[in-house]
Structures are given as C-alpha cells and as structure tokens.
Amino acid sequence: MSKIGIMGGTFDPVHTGHLLAAEKAREQCGLQEVWFIPSYMPPLKANEPGVSSEHRYGMVEAAVATNDAFRVLDIELKRGGISYSYDTVSELIKRYPGRSFAYIIGSDRINDLCKWHRIEELAELVTFIGLERPAEPAQPGQLPSFLKQRLTIVEMPPIGISSTDIRNRLTAGHSVQYMVPDTVLEYIRRYGLYESRADD
Numbered sequence: 680m681s682k683i684g685i686m687g688g689t690f691d692p693v694h695t696g697h698l699l700a701a702e703k704a705r706e707q708c709g710l711q712e713v714w715f716i717p718s719y720m721p722p723l724k725a726n727e728p729g730v731s732s733e734h735r736y737g738m739v740e741a742a743v744a745t746n747d748a749f750r751v752l753d754i755e756l757k758r759g760g761i762s763y764s765y766d767t768v769s770e771l772i773k774r775y776p777g778r779s780f781a782y783i784i785g786s787d788r789i790n791d792l793c794k795w796h797r798i799e800e801l802a803e804l805v806t807f808i809g810l811e812r813p814a815e816p817a818q819p820g821q822l823p824s825f826l827k828q829r830l831t832i833v834e835m836p837p838i839g840i841s842s843t844d845i846r847n848r849l850t851a852g853h854s855v856q857y858m859v860p861d862t863v864l865e866y867i868r869r870y871g872l873y874e875s876r877a878d879d
C-alpha cells in the first residue's frame with residue numbers, strides 16, 4: 680500500500696519551512712507523495728486567514744509545481760466550514776482506498792494534538808510525522824501514549840520561518856526573498872497580497 684503524506688496548513692502564505700518539512704518527511708518516511716491541503720477555516724487559529732482561500736491555494740500551487748512528488752488538493756476549500764482533519768482524512772480514505780496516510784505536522788501542532796477534533800478516532804486512521812520548529816520545541820513526552828505510539832519525529836535543519844513573520848515583513852515593505860520560493864513571491868506581487876493599505 681503506498682503511503683501518502685498530508686501537509687495540511689493555512690498557508691497564508693506557504694513558505695520554505697513548509698516545503699522543507701514536506702520534503703524531509705517524504706524522504707525519511709518513504710512517502711510516495713505529499714499532498715498539500717490548504718484549510719478553508721483552520722480549527723484552532725484565533726484569526727481568520729488574511730487572504731482568500733483561492734489565493735492561498737494559488738500560492739501553494741505555485742510552490743509545489745517544481746516537485747513531481749508534491750500535489751495540492753482543494754478538498755477542504757470545497758467542503759467549506761471548519762476544516763477538521765478527521766473529516767478530511769475520512770474523505771481521503773474513501774476516495775483513495777489503496778493508500779495509507781501520514782499527517783505531517785510541526786512542533787506547535789504536535790503540542791496541541793490532544794485538542795484536535797475526534798483525535799482518538801483520527802489517530803486510528805493516520806500516523807503522524809513531526810518536525811521541530813525553533814520557536815516552539817516539541818514535547819512529545821507530554822502526549823498520551825496512543826498519540827506517542829503514532830508519532831515519528833524526523834530530522835530537519837530548524838527553519839525559523841513562519842507565515843506570520845512573512846505577512847508582517849511584506850506589510851512593512853521588507854524583503855521575503857528566499858523565505859518563500861520565487862514563484863510564490865511573483866504570485867504575491869502579481870496580486871498585491873499583504874501590502875499595507877492607506878487606511879491601515
């Protein structure tokens with residue numbers, strides 16, 4: 680059975696940290712492909728995404744175009760509402776019966792896994808691949824054993840890049856070159872995303 684990595688995120692915007700995490704997970708866990716799934720409405724974030732789901736999808740599409748093992752799916756954008764991973768994974772299992780799925784997450788999401796919707800049932804459907812983010816060290820020891828058993832941590836050079844930082848930099852008129860792929864930077868410039876407005 681071929682194993683697919685799910686790289687879910689808000690991608691507001693997608694950045695080099697997401698891409699390197701997906702590639703390290705693919706290589707170290709023998710994933711056939713990684714499917715990037717932009718959320719319509721992220722379940723645990725306090726604020727709504729800064730740009731439309733069409734633009735977040737468009738930026739991911741631009742980012743993954745150069746990697747044959749990467750794809751982007753609009754499954755959560757089409758479903759609408761709060762993008763619970765349990766719903767997404769259940770739908771993927773129905774649509775792709777010959778595949779198994781591993782959910783790729785950074786350390787901030789490892790640490791809040793217990794708060795995810797229907798987490799016990801989700802953990803029966805997927806395994807988790809975790810990667811360190813410098814801003815928030817992973818604390819897998821704090822997880823209940825049913826999650827610890829399902830989690831594999833993979834190595835990655837820590838990348839201190841976040842979408843929040845990129846949004847702030849763009850609004851302030853600072854460079855984000857090399858923090859996002861050139862294709863994503865071109866997309867951002869083409870649509871004037873994250874620019875400060877006169878009434879801000």
Ligand SMILES: Nc1ncnc2c1ncn2[C@@H]1O[C@H](COP(=O)(O)OP(=O)(O)OP(=O)(O)O)[C@@H](O)[C@H]1O
Binds near residue numbers: 688691787788811840
């Ligand atoms: N630099 C990074 N290194 C490893 N994993 C990351 C990195 N940035 C994001 N991730 C992981 O990618 C997934 C999607 O992240 P998300 O789209 O929320 O980006 P973000 O940079 O955390 O955004 P924001 O700053 O807006 O909260 C999450 O599992 C997150 O932990």
Ligand SMILES: O=C(O)c1ccc[n+]([C@@H]2O[C@H](COP(=O)([O-])O)[C@@H](O)[C@H]2O)c1
Binds near residue numbers: 716
């Ligand atoms: O299903 C949940 O309850 C849940 C709670 C938090 C995060 N997630 C998923 O984890 C992925 C990363 O989330 P985020 O908020 O960092 O963009 C994304 O696919 C979210 O849908 C899922």
